[in-house]
Amino acid sequence: MSDSVIEIENLSFSYGAEPVLDNISLSVERGDILGLIGPNGSGKTTLLKLIVGLLEPQQGTIRLFGQELGRFRTRARIGYVRQRSWDFERHFPASVEEIVRLGRVPRLRWRFWSRADTDAVERAMRAVHIAELRTRPISALSGGQQQRVFLARVLAQEPELLLLDEPTAAVDPKVEAEFYELLGRLNREQGLTIVLVSHDLEALVTQVTKIACLNRKLLFCGTPQECLAGDLLERVYTGKKLVRHQHPWG
């Protein structure tokens, strides 16, 4: 049996007449950390949305854990942190713990909350060092703290595949380094498969096991070393240098 977590074949998608993804074929194996890079509008977020089922493929197929996307029912095995996840209703009344507990909802279905759920929430909060913030309102936290809360939420879900869309866009470099270290640890210790969209190329190439470069078409898929060896990045980013991305808020 194949050990592929994600298998994408000849996938195409367009918004109206605007093609966003063109004939993409890609596979992610169990235990991979795949970094998805590409310029703005290259289809990275669309690809993630197709994988989690928020969009439907117009052509081609996606298989998750060996099952066709349309037949895949155990969505709790996939954790997803969307782009700009900190962009929620500004005064939404929720404590940190209440948000982290949401991670258990896909696992609950129609059963009652159990001790195992409480334990999973505790482990997730400790993993990203937010246990002491548990009673604080989510709206009172900094961008970096909020991002850790959303990561804790998805960890509480205990997924086998983690899809993260620009997870470090709102955090400072120190938190970012800790975040990547945590992802590496989860990958090593729990065999978690991770797909990560990021603009921060420097951080990405040192942390991932595989890189896929996208610009409507899949331009490259291989190891970070192979990615850095050629002039691919310069071509894709039209001459931009490989520097740490400076965010206006961080």
Added chain:
Amino acid sequence: MFEIFEFEFMRLAFVGGTIIGVLAPTIGIFLVLRRYGLIGDGLGHIAFGGVAFGQLVRADPIWMALGYSALAAIGIERLRATGRLSGDVAIAIFLSSGLALGLVLARLARRSTDQLWNYLFGSVIALQPRDAVQIALIAALALGVLFFVRRELFFITFDEETARASGIRVGAYNLLLVLLAALTIVSAIQIVGLLLISALLVLPVAAALQLARSFRQTLTLAIGCSVLSVYGGLIGSYYLDTQPGPTIVLAALMVFLLAGGVRLVRGSARRGAA
């Protein structure tokens, strides 16, 4: 003071009012946070069309109101979900057409305007024990369903996209929420009235939002504010000889202003300490 409880209709009004006081903000918190605050208004006006139709064909106006507002709830949600109309436009269409339909049908039914007035703004004098039982049954159904879907509704309310990605059937839960809102509105016809019940869905939640630090706290505080407003309004309407609906809403407004005052005082005390 306690002479108010010597009348059976007032005792029934307090029982029914307490139930509505708990139910309205429990639904309202999801509506307010999803910016659906006006849906109560829309469904209330539509329910008025159902009441008038019930009078015209001599059927139970309450059940007719329930049928009308449930159909309208499905219509509003479908229009919003398909993206053909924004939520507020869909509500506005149902709101004005519901009121117009109600007024035309009421005229055709040739019933006294007093009776219509009672459906619109509440009247507790004619309350019977079976009315309180009806309110309790509707509320038990709505609260029971809410208890089972509270986590999914909270997830969707906080982050619809992530909830959808987690496999939660967002469309089905949205529809369920508006149907529960329709149930709540109809349950409150006699005590608060169709045109003012939406205030009880929104005002106590708005008051609680100014003070609470978590979702659980917001809900608990909103229920407290709502029940307090209902009690204040019922007592006020008895002694001032006013209709219960408007008096309850004014009491809820006072609670809201009071919560705003507490927030201001707490904020300045915190700044002073810093």
